[in-house]
Amino acid sequence: MPSLTVENYLKASVQIATETGSEWISTGQLAEALCVSPGTVTSMLKTLDESGLATYKPYEGVRLTEAGQKLALRMLRRHRIIELFLVNTLDLSWDQVHEEAENMEHAVSDFLIDRIDDYLGHPETDPHGDPIPAANGEMRGTESRPIPLTSCKPGTKIKISRVTNQGTEFLRYLSTQGLEVGAIGFIEELNYDAGIVTTQWGDRTISMGIAAAEQLLVEPLN
Numbered sequence: 001m002p003s004l005t006v007e008n009y010l011k012a013s014v015q016i017a018t019e020t021g022s023e024w025i026s027t028g029q030l031a032e033a034l035c036v037s038p039g040t041v042t043s044m045l046k047t048l049d050e051s052g053l054a055t056y057k058p059y060e061g062v063r064l065t066e067a068g069q070k071l072a073l074r075m076l077r078r079h080r081i082i083e084l085f086l087v088n089t090l091d092l093s094w095d096q097v098h099e100e101a102e103n104m105e106h107a108v109s110d111f112l113i114d115r116i117d118d119y120l121g122h123p124e125t126d127p128h129g130d131p132i133p134a135a136n137g138e139m140r141g142t143e144s145r146p147i148p149l150t151s152c153k154p155g156t157k158i159k160i161s162r163v164t165n166q167g168t169e170f171l172r173y174l175s176t177q178g179l180e181v182g183a184i185g186f187i188e189e190l191n192y193d194a195g196i197v198t199t200q201w202g203d204r205t206i207s208m209g210i211a212a213a214e215q216l217l218v219e220p221l222n
Helices: 004-020 027-034 038-050 066-090 097-104 110-120 168-176
Strands: 054-057 061-064 157-163 184-191 196-201 204-209 216-220
Touching: 004 027, 004 038, 004 061, 004 066, 027 038, 027 061, 038 054, 038 061, 061 066, 066 097, 066 110, 157 168
Parallel strands: none
Antiparallel strands: 054 061, 157 184, 157 216, 184 196, 196 204
16 A cells, blocks of 8 residues: 555645646655655655656656556545535535645545545535546546636636635635635736735725735636
């Protein structure tokens, strides 16, 4: 059985590959995602290569093999289904479920995950808008192609489809502002010189920094 660490590396790798659109992932990208040193990443990538779960090339990075991709999507499926289950059934907030899912995803069986998936009605996305892999590895919820809020022009009507920064503090900030997946608003002003985006959500006007706004993926509605 793969270790918890191996599963975390594979899951992080497939997430980075999906977000960047590149099969090859650098050691720096993994080090940042997993909050470990590049040297630690290099050592693990060699282990993944020896295990047949990835192909590692010094100075180029790593690419998951078919076996590695299959296991990575299996872990991603577990994590996102558990997150949604905790939100829907136990009323946990979206900033609480990530750490809980991290702990639970390595212990539950595929049988239980499949039953939870059935119970939830085979959802397409998790509470943060991330697509959920089906049992066969096919990614659900990828029909729409949300773009960063900062890619939209002022006057654009938008719907939040996904939040890429799932840090606890950032999610709590969004909650205090009444922002969540599915919220609909307008972009009033996008000022790169000042580094500020001003948006309107019903009767609320919210201003945030460019860097924060880039973490909100939206669907333009007009």
